[in-house]
Amino acid sequence: MDKIWIHAEIGGDKPSSITLELATKARSLGGTVEAFYAGDNAEAVAQELGQYGVSKVYTVDTGGSLQGPAVASAMAAQIEAGNTPDLVMFGSTYDGRDVLARLSVKLDHPVLTNNIDVVEEGGEVRCTTQIFGGQTIVTTAFKCPAPHLANFRPKSFAAEPGGATTAEVVAVEAPEAAKVRVIERHVEERSGPILDEAAIVVSGGRGLGSADKYEMIEQLAKALKGAPGASRAIVDAGWVPYSYQVGQTGKVVKPNVYIAAGISGATQHMVGMKGSKNIIAINKDPEAPIFGIADLGIVGDVHKVLPALLEALQGR
Amino acid sequence: MNVVVCVKQIPDPATPGELDPSTNFLKRDGKLILDESDAYGVEMALQLADKAGGGEVTLVSMAPNSEMSGLRTALAMGAAKAVLVSDPALAGSDALGTAKVLAAAIKRVEGADLIIAATEASDGYTGTVPEQVAALLDLPSITFAKKIEVADGKVKIERQTEAGYDEVEADLPALVTVTAGVVEPRYPSFKGIMAAKSKPVDEVTVADLGIDAGQVGIAGARQEITSVTPAEEREAGEVIEDDGTGHEKIVAFLEKLKVI
Numbered sequence: 001m002d003k004i005w006i007h008a009e010i011g012g013d014k015p016s017s018i019t020l021e022l023a024t025k026a027r028s029l030g031g032t033v034e035a036f037y038a039g040d041n042a043e044a045v046a047q048e049l050g051q052y053g054v055s056k057v058y059t060v061d062t063g064g065s066l067q068g069p070a071v072a073s074a075m076a077a078q079i080e081a082g083n084t085p086d087l088v089m090f091g092s093t094y095d096g097r098d099v100l101a102r103l104s105v106k107l108d109h110p111v112l113t114n115n116i117d118v119v120e121e122g123g124e125v126r127c128t129t130q131i132f133g134g135q136t137i138v139t140t141a142f143k144c145p146a147p148h149l150a151n152f153r154p155k156s157f158a159a160e161p162g163g164a165t166t167a168e169v170v171a172v173e174a175p176e177a178a179k180v181r182v183i184e185r186h187v188e189e190r191s192g193p194i195l196d197e198a199a200i201v202v203s204g205g206r207g208l209g210s211a212d213k214y215e216m217i218e219q220l221a222k223a224l225k226g227a228p229g230a231s232r233a234i235v236d237a238g239w240v241p242y243s244y245q246v247g248q249t250g251k252v253v254k255p256n257v258y259i260a261a262g263i264s265g266a267t268q269h270m271v272g273m274k275g276s277k278n279i280i281a282i283n284k285d286p287e288a289p290i291f292g293i294a295d296l297g298i299v300g301d302v303h304k305v306l307p308a309l310l311e312a313l314q315g316r
Numbered sequence: 317m318n319v320v321v322c323v324k325q326i327p328d329p330a331t332p333g334e335l336d337p338s339t340n341f342l343k344r345d346g347k348l349i350l351d352e353s354d355a356y357g358v359e360m361a362l363q364l365a366d367k368a369g370g371g372e373v374t375l376v377s378m379a380p381n382s383e384m385s386g387l388r389t390a391l392a393m394g395a396a397k398a399v400l401v402s403d404p405a406l407a408g409s410d411a412l413g414t415a416k417v418l419a420a421a422i423k424r425v426e427g428a429d430l431i432i433a434a435t436e437a438s439d440g441y442t443g444t445v446p447e448q449v450a451a452l453l454d455l456p457s458i459t460f461a462k463k464i465e466v467a468d469g470k471v472k473i474e475r476q477t478e479a480g481y482d483e484v485e486a487d488l489p490a491l492v493t494v495t496a497g498v499v500e501p502r503y504p505s506f507k508g509i510m511a512a513k514s515k516p517v518d519e520v521t522v523a524d525l526g527i528d529a530g531q532v533g534i535a536g537a538r539q540e541i542t543s544v545t546p547a548e549e550r551e552a553g554e555v556i557e558d559d560g561t562g563h564e565k566i567v568a569f570l571e572k573l574k575v576i
Contacts, residue, residue, distance in 0.1 A: 011478065066475075066484065068447060068457065092443070094460050094477060101411075101447030110410050110538050113442045126542055132333045137545045138340075144538040179456035180486045183472075188480035200575060224575065236496045242462060242476050248441060249496070257575055259566075268329075268438070274550060278573060280566055286555070293550045296569045300558025308563035316576065 001031045001086040001120055005147075007071070007096050008035040008049060008057065015045050017197070018091035020159035022152065023052035026089055027163050029120065034085070035167075036099075038062050038071050046167040053163030058172045065180045068098030073176035075099075076106040079147065087118070087125060090151035100151050111149045112140055116156040133248075133267025134274050154196060154252050155275070188243065193227045195244065200226030201255045201276070203246055204234060205269075207262020207283060207302055211239035216306045217261060223313045229253065231263045247272035262302045265290030282306070317368035317466065319361035320425050321395065322418055322433040322446065323354040323377045325386030329438055340541040341408055342439060348379070350386035353434035355393070355501035357494050361432050362394045362502075364466055372396040374428070376421045378414065380407040384517060391512035392504030398515070399424055403522045408534035415448035417532060420525035422453065424518070430471060431491040435460055446493045456486035459493040 004026040008019045015023075019035075026033040033053055037045055038060040046057040058078070062070040075088065088103065090096035092114055104111045117128040124141040125148045131138055142148045195201065202224065204217035214234070221228040229251070230244040246253055247269040258276035263269060265281070265288055273279070274293055281294035282305050291297040298305055325348035327333065334343045350358075358373070365371040375390050375398035382402045391398060399421045406417065422431060431450075436443035450457035462481060463474035472485045476495055504512070522529055530536060556565060570576045 016478070066458065068459075069451075072451075094475075097443050098447050098457070098459055101444035102451045104412055104444065105415070105448050105451035108412070110412050111442070111444055112539065113411070113444060124542075130547065135547055136335070137543075137547050138541055139543040141540050141542050142538070143540050180458055180484055180490075183483040183485060185477070185482050186480040224570075232496065238497055238500075242495050242497060243478075243480075249436065257570065257573060266329075278569075280569060282562070282566075286557075291555050292552050294555070295553035296565065297553065297555035298558050298562040298565065299555060300562045304560075305558055305562045305566075308560075309566055312563055312567050313576065 001029050003032045003034065003085040004029060005075070005085040005088045006033065006035045006054070007088070007090040007099055008037040008045060009091065009093060009095060010039045010041065010045060013041055013044070015048050016091070017159060018093060018154045020052055021154070021157040022089045022091060023049060023054050024160050024162070025118070025157040027053040029118070034058065036060060036071055036075060038067050042169060046169045050165050050167035051161045053165060054167050055165050056168045056170060058170050060172060060174050062174065063177070064182055066098060066182065067095040068102045069176040069179070070174035071099045072102035072106055074172045074174045075103055077173060077175055079107065084147055086146045087148045087150065092151045092153050096151055100149055104149050107147070109144060109147065109149055110142070111151070112142070113151050115150055115152045118150060130271060134271045155254050192222065192225070195227040195229055195246070196251045196253050198227035199255050200224045200257045201229050201246070201253050202226055202259045202261065203229035203231060203263060204261050205231035205263030206233040207264070208234070209303070213303070214239055216310065219310055220259070220306060223310060226255070231266070231269050260290050261306060263290055264288040265293070317365055317371040317429045318427050319365055319371065319373050320422050320428045320431045321354070321357045321361045321373060321375055321390070322431065322449070323358065323375050323387065323390055324351045324437045325349065325377060325379055325383055326351045326437060326439040333439070335544060339408065340544055348383045348386050350389040351434065351438050353436070353438050353496055354390070356496050356498050357432040357434055358390045358393050358395060359499045359501040360464060360494055363499060364430065364464065368466065374398065374425045376418055376425070378402070378406055378417050378421070380404055382519065387517065388512045389504060391515045392508040393502055394508060396515065398517045400517050400519050401522065401525065402519055405522050405529045405533045408537060409532045410537035410539060411442040411444045412448055413532040413536040415445050415452055416527060417522065417525065418445065419449045419452035420527055421520070422449070424520070429488045430466065431455070431489070433491070433493050435493045435495055446491060450491040455489055455491050457491040458484050458486055461492050461494050462498055464492060464494070464498065
């Protein structure tokens with residue numbers, strides 16, 4: 001491919017991990033890699049992206065709105081003027097999906113989403129995705145002219161610096177006016193490692209029985225210097241915030257150790273954690289699907305196993 | 317306040333999904349149910365209409381056949397009526413084709429102040445359809461709402477972000493996607509279930525909506541599945557019954573990995 005665009009996002013004060021993963025993958029497909037970015041610290045973000053082989057960063061001012069229409073209209077304006085990439089890569093993220101969807105309507109081009117890989121093969125661009133909780137791998141080819149539009153699950157590619165260059169920063173117009181106003185941004189304070197970067201993740205599910213029992217999960221995560229996570233069932237039930245959710249609709253985690261307590265292993269959950277190196281499951285139902293992928297399975301009551309485990313760990 | 321809710325009828329997630337080997341489409345021949353993700357949007361819409369002191373909740377859905385069982389569930393929860401786009405031409409539609417159909421169907425609903433959808437469906441989970449619908453209707457959109465308030469012609473949202481949440485607002489009419497957990501969906505009452513049977517469902521075809529059949533279905537999707545393969549199986553390890561020493565097994569396992 002001659003040229004690939006990536007949608008760059010910020011995580012803290014640097015490019016987010018998914019952004020660097022996309023840059024690395026785009027670089028490996030050959031040709032020029034350019035990024036679109038709407039956010040703070042553009043110079044610093046561009047400098048780091050340069051270390052990953054991104055040669056140009058287009059910056060977009062959203063005018064205090066959400067990214068979708070502004071960034072998509074800026075991309076579409078470039079394409080209209082003849083600056084056309086072969087592929088535009090996005091993260092499967094909150095803002096990434098908004099921009100991808102808006103751009104697809106502007107260009108009247110289809111999207112392929114939640115991909116884990118992309119290749120150029122037989123003169124086609126093909127994307128790979130997992131379905132049925134990761135049990136089946138489906139590859140789909142675009143059957144339309146470029147630019148092809150796709151987004152990718154976090155952690156699908158390793159982020160590796162390379163092809164270092166100085167990324168040129170170019171401010172571009174966003175022809176579409178903002179119709180949504182961001183009034184205030186709230187950052188939730190979190191102690192301990194971030195869920196999708198933690199080496200150890202301890203997740204709880206419906207088997208805990210009630211919201212107050214989630215404290216055991218937090219204590220165990222803390223004792224192991226890991227991050228607490230959750231199944232969709234208890235997020236839906238309002239026991240913990242959405243940001244704790246591991247699974248298809250939540251975070252993808254690939255820690256060294258994943259402990260699933262009181263989680264049966266719905267496909268929706270498994271797709272978010274089956275890439276973990278080591279999986280420990282505690283569940284009272286011996287038929288629970290989670291035991292099918294666990295390296296160590298304890299058929300037992302979480303209300304007995306977890307307190308005993310906490311006590312054993314505290315004595316160390 | 318009139319609210320439109322986009323809903324999807326999907327195969328029961330409790331039964332394992334299957335692809336039709338001849339088309340590679342998801343098999344949808346069994347009974348379809350209301351996607352659980354949509355129950356939150358329906359409930360939110362009912363509560364907002366109630367709070368505004370009037371107005372109707374209208375469902376919008378599409379299906380290649382005249383399937384309605386999932387729609388009846390949402391009508392039983394309290395929605396007033398539904399528009400169902402039902403046409404064999406829709407089989408194999410992708411996200412953009414789906415969005416074109418839903419956008420055209422929403423236009424049939426008069427005086428819609430707010431359009432609600434789930435962030436993504438539980439079966440296909442492309443996750444772009446609502447924002448595409450908003451783009452096609454040229455409406456402001458706010459995705460991933462975990463809290464919604466409507467007042468003075470504006471919708472105010474707490475939107476989930478990586479770092480926490482943003483307070484975002486837009487003028488009505490607007491489109492909002494809701495995360496599961498935004499409200500607790502009600503169970504349909506017996507009275508509701510009986511009433512749902514006679515609620516109006518406006519069944520229309522792609523042609524009724526003025527959409528060219530080439531824009532939807534397989535033709536409109538402009539993509540082709542080139543391979544379907546089973547993923548590498550992860551092997552199950554040791555599974556033991558807890559006899560009071562289960563925690564010791566976990567400690568030993570963690571020690572072996574040198575994480576404690």
